[in-house]
Amino acid sequence: MDTLLLSYLQDSPYASNYKMQLLKVEPDVECVTPWQDEFVGNPLIQAWHGGIITGILELTGKLQALKVAAAETGPLLSANINFLRPTRGNSIVHTRARLIRSGKQIINIDAVAWQVSPEEPTTTASLTFAKKT
Secondary structure, eight states: OOHHHHHHHHHOHHHHHHTOEEEEOSSSEEEEEOOOGGGEEETTTTEEOHHHHHHHHHHHHHHHHHHHHGGGEEEEEEEEEEEOSOOBSSSOEEEEEEEEEEOSSEEEEEEEEESSOTTSEEEEEEEEEEEOO
16 A cells, blocks of 8 residues: 555544545545544434535545645645435445546546445545645
């Protein structure tokens, strides 16, 4: 496993709070996040809060950007999030991030979250990270 990515997860307060785990780095970064009761967004249907899902997608995307550009990776510039279906509570969430393009100044990443299968995503994200110049 990539030591830079594992180190980033260990040092990130968000990853620590989410208890996010890195599953694999090739060909794409894939993570898993276990359910916690404080993640509830809608108690009536016991669904994950959208902000938590956005956060774990951003973290997965950041790991992919670090894998591609390491020390050149800068902050998140923009995120376009699509909530496709409820992300049910009491179940883990898988996330995967894929590089779209790494240019001179930005890195474009697509990320997806799912519970049942990657073919049935709950949420998708298009993320743009700056490159340090």
